[in-house]
Amino acid sequence: MPHVRDIPTLTEKKLLSLEKKANLIRQDLLQMLETAGSGHSAGPLGLADIFTALYFHVLDHDPKKPMWKDRDRLLLSCGHVAPIRYATMAHAGYFPKSELKTLRKFGSKLQGHPEYLMMPALESTSGPLGDGSPQSAGMAYIGKKEGAPWHVYCIMSDGELEAGITWEAAMFAGKHALHNLTWIIDRNNIQIDGYTEDIMPLEPLRDKFEAFNFEVVEIDGHNIREFVDACEYSKSVWERPVVIIAHTIPGRGVDFMEFDFKWHGVPPGSGPEDKYKKPNQLNEALKELRTLGGKIESESE
């Protein structure tokens, strides 16, 4: 049997704390995006719950020793959503939160797209879509061969599945039954030019991955418990790699950004003005997050 490390039990108390954490991370995310003046909003917001669950529950890692040799590896293939990873890593203690303001600025290690050499804890450089999955498979191949305790996770967008290299990597991962590899697909249905099913249909996505010898789990990507359960399940499957298709809502948490591809590639302050003028977009978004979308009336509640 391969070496498998357990993911801790997710108690109700822990779940609640993760949900709160995801909300705070979303707020920091929007502020850093607005300061940067460019970058993507919808995708990063949609991944806040998954990143929070990974860094605060699923991953075996140590922010104080980021290159610890037995750490779980998390690759972000769709590099354009990097701000959510940066914000989550800052919360996890990889670097001071004050550094989030340097996003996309000259001299910052928070590059517009993640750069491994600037911050090795990012595990890989990404941005050109499709390159993350083969790298994660290469890592997992070595990890499996050497019986390493670490697990490899790779987060991919749905749009990037249109890149042929993804399916080359899927063939490789399937061939070698990389049980220590879990791909997480952010199935939010949008890409820059519109909806994925209009641009280049991906469905039936489950069938495609099953045909490539993957175990497929579909979850609500905003339900942290479902996501953690899927990660646990993926560790129990050792005859093939696992792909978690996480159905997410782009822009999740900010009503006026949700499911609107016009918010895919712009930050608050530069977005479409059908609801709010540019100068008010950040404050309106933060207000919504702080009041949990109107579930509570005042921010102090």
Next chain:
Amino acid sequence: MTVPKTAKLNPAWRKKESLKQIPTRNGFGEGLVEAGKADKNIYVLSADLTESTRAQMFKDVFPERFVQMGVSEQSLAAVAAGMALTGKTVWIASYACFSPGRNWEQIRTTGCLQRVNLKIAGAHAGVSVGPDGATHQMTEDIALMRVLPEMKVLVPCDAIETRKATVAASKMKGPVYVRFARSGSPVFTTEKTPFEVGKAQVFRTGNDVAIIGCGPLVYEALMAAEELSKLGIEARVINNVSIKPMDEKTIIAAARECGAVVTIEEAQAAAGMGGAVCELLAETYPVPVERIGMQDRFGESGEPRELLEAFGLTAPAIVKAVKKIMKRKA
């Protein structure tokens, strides 16, 4: 004026018939085995061209460190980079027209931008591939690779030097491209011929013109120099194996002392090794330069020797270029 003792060429180098004709790719296979013995972290990935790239030689000795990728050059590079990120040194072997021809972006992003130990073996480069024709005759790879930050580019001149280059590349930090050819070519260097990344070797002394070559065509340069000598022109012949980093000192000295330069490579004359020499000399010591190579066209089917002759890549073409440049020389 003749071969300097330091070059340690095969004493019989003038007699082509007496030299072994071995493809440079064989040196690659031998080099992989040598490197694999010295370092158990070396892996070799092949894209369905294991025998013809000679990756087979490594596979035979270290099957557990050989990975078959099938016809998937993009993931060939990126899977290798992922392995390299775990601390391995990973060679990827295919034909140059597919790797780096097809996977340049993955080499750029996952190899160079991450500065990992990704080593690219570009086999079957140049028109001497022969009957397979233009689709398989890679002539743009030197340009594609040398423009990449972090990338080193080596084009060894015979099987022995290819073995040395492969071993050296395996020990270096960061991405390296090594280019070699399909068909047999004279083995005219020896084990004792110096090889060092970043160094060009003077294979023949002379002060009338410098012929700077890379790959198996360096032998053509030596043959041309012999012909030129009969005409009273003493050519310096330089084996410019390390295109990046280039041995600027040796190249600039050749320009200064000879006053004219002819470059020869089995690749596009544009942006290749000759292009790199021109960039260097234009900024340091401008002298007339003639670049011999593919002149903005593709190859076609034919026998290797026939094609080299047809595209003006053999000794007579060098002699012609030298005669032309002697008129330009101030």
